[in-house]
Amino acid sequence: MGRAIRVLVAKAGLDGHDRGAKVVARALRDAGMEVIYTGIRQTPEMIAEAAVQEDVDAVGLSLLSGAHMHIFPEVQRLLNDKGGDDILLTGGGTISDEDMAELRASGVGQLFGPGASTRDIVEYIQTEIGGRRAGEPS
Amino acid sequence: MLETDLDRTLEAFFTGQRRAAARLISVVENGGPRAEDVLHQLYPRLTGAPRLGITGPPGVGKSTLVDALVRYHRKHDRRVGVVAVDPTSPFTGGAVLGDRVRMGDLTTDPGVFIRSMATRGSLGGLARATKEVVDVLEAFGQQMLIVETVGVGQTEMDVAQATDSVVVVLSPESGDAIQAMKAGLMEVADILVVNKADRPGAGQMVRTLEADLAMRPHSEWSVPVLVTVASKGEGIAELCAAVDEHRVHLEQSGDLADRRRRRAQTEITAVLRDRLWQRAHARLADEIPAWAERVAAGQETPYTAARSLMAAFLEDSE
Ligand SMILES: Nc1nc2c(ncn2[C@@H]2O[C@H](COP(=O)(O)OP(=O)(O)OP(=O)(O)O)[C@@H](O)[C@H]2O)c(=O)[nH]1
Ligand SMILES: [Mg+2]
Numbered sequence: 171m172g173r174a175i176r177v178l179v180a181k182a183g184l185d186g187h188d189r190g191a192k193v194v195a196r197a198l199r200d201a202g203m204e205v206i207y208t209g210i211r212q213t214p215e216m217i218a219e220a221a222v223q224e225d226v227d228a229v230g231l232s233l234l235s236g237a238h239m240h241i242f243p244e245v246q247r248l249l250n251d252k253g254g255d256d257i258l259l260t261g262g263g264t265i266s267d268e269d270m271a272e273l274r275a276s277g278v279g280q281l282f283g284p285g286a287s288t289r290d291i292v293e294y295i296q297t298e299i300g301g302r303r304a305g306e307p308s
Numbered sequence: 309m310l311e312t313d314l315d316r317t318l319e320a321f322f323t324g325q326r327r328a329a330a331r332l333i334s335v336v337e338n339g340g341p342r343a344e345d346v347l348h349q350l351y352p353r354l355t356g357a358p359r360l361g362i363t364g365p366p367g368v369g370k371s372t373l374v375d376a377l378v379r380y381h382r383k384h385d386r387r388v389g390v391v392a393v394d395p396t397s398p399f400t401g402g403a404v405l406g407d408r409v410r411m412g413d414l415t416t417d418p419g420v421f422i423r424s425m426a427t428r429g430s431l432g433g434l435a436r437a438t439k440e441v442v443d444v445l446e447a448f449g450q451q452m453l454i455v456e457t458v459g460v461g462q463t464e465m466d467v468a469q470a471t472d473s474v475v476v477v478l479s480p481e482s483g484d485a486i487q488a489m490k491a492g493l494m495e496v497a498d499i500l501v502v503n504k505a506d507r508p509g510a511g512q513m514v515r516t517l518e519a520d521l522a523m524r525p526h527s528e529w530s531v532p533v534l535v536t537v538a539s540k541g542e543g544i545a546e547l548c549a550a551v552d553e554h555r556v557h558l559e560q561s562g563d564l565a566d567r568r569r570r571r572a573q574t575e576i577t578a579v580l581r582d583r584l585w586q587r588a589h590a591r592l593a594d595e596i597p598a599w600a601e602r603v604a605a606g607q608e609t610p611y612t613a614a615r616s617l618m619a620a621f622l623e624d625s626e
Binding site: 173174195196198199200201202203204205206207208209211212213215216219220222223224225252253254 | 325326327330331333334338396397400401402403404405406408409412415416421422423424426428
């Protein structure tokens with residue numbers, strides 16, 4: 171068994187509840203991951219900086235507010251700036267298929283709609299990080 | 309990480325890059341020869357900066373207090389490193405590390421570095437490599453190091469091992485004092501704090517704790533009992549003054565040197581034990597099943613088996 175996958179889970183935007191993010195955090199923990207949970211109202215700067223300090227493999231961003239076309243690219247840009255370009259950025263919210271496609275094309279990982287099961291999210295992160303780690307020397 | 313990558317990361321670390329510090333913390337946390345190599349290279353950079361442990365039952369306001377303490381030190385222009393430890397689930401091996409929630413605004417302060425750690429199956433409440441992770445932050449130039457950990461069960465030895473001064477935090481809520489006494493937390497406390505002093509029962513709790521302390525054998529350091537409202541920053545300056553006083557006491561009494569000597573001894577022992585076991589295991593692992601067979605068949609006892617294995621190992625090392 172290798173070291174645990176580390177994931178930062180954050181809720182961006184101004185809306186105040188984080189039920190969804192907490193459910194995902196618990197599902198990731200139950201799958202054996204170390205989840206750094208940072209809570210609500212996180213700015214892109216806070217998210218990217220925390221991800222770097224925590225040396226996570228992935229960032230899972232939850233947002234409802236419709237600001238995804240601003241927030242995802244901004245977090246990605248800040249991650250790149252801070253030398254965290256190898257960190258997988260994923261997440262979910264109410265995002266249209268076109269927006270998802272556009273974000274994916276810009277380098278963001280897979281995004282999940284409100285109907286996605288936590289199992290899909292867990293599997294995606296496991297497969298993605300597993301694949302990346304297989305390529306590196308232990 | 310390749311060796312060349314590691315060298316490059318060390319170089320970046322020495323120029324103050326946070327990404328590099330974060331990477332080295334992971335290397336150290338994951339253990340093994342690479343961790344040893346990193347710690348060896350960082351050792352000359354250790355400054356002897358104060359190390360403060362914050363422990364206590366779940367939910368008493370430790371993270372909120374750490375947040376307030378960090379702000380206080382930032383006002384005095386000290387760079388601060390925080391290591392926040394939460395338990396790993398024994399069932400899944402996973403963990404939710406939630407202490408950053410209370411320290412949100414500190415994240416973007418370039419003078420602060422916060423790292424969350426899971427206990428990863430170690431017995432006490434502290435992750436095995438906590439002290440080493442603090443070493444990395446100290447070598448990075450953080451001038452005040454704070455370790456937060458939930459105080460349940462065996463944390464006391466661990467937190468004392470990793471820090472110079474231990475603050476045990478309680479709140480006036482049901483049974484915190486009793487829980488702390490049971491868990492042996494009172495034994496490691498250099499300073500006691502009753503947080504959430506805005507809630508009823510704080511005064512009563514202070515009196516209970518003081519009565520308990522009065523019954524203890526006399527020692528050179530008398531443990532103060534302080535009250536705070538961490539969420540409003542009340543009592544923080546007093547707490548910092550008490551921590552400073554404790555540090556002066558440690559320095560003047562020679563206890564600081566003692567603590568650090570003991571810490572070095574534990575470290576040398578741990579590294580030696582690791583190395584010896586790895587060598588012994590590499591040499592003997594293949595032979596153990598056959599000996600187990602003989603023990604199961606009643607031809608040997610585990611003790612005669614171990615003695616023979618040991619003899620074989622020692623003969624090889626000569
Ligand atoms: N009334 C009051 N509430 C406080 C005070 N300090 C912290 N809290 C609240 O207590 C709750 C727990 O605070 P935390 O700082 O997360 O406590 P903790 O001890 O770090 O918790 P764990 O790490 O989960 O063990 C939060 O809702 C805080 O806002 C205080 O001085 N007064
Ligand atoms: Mg906490």
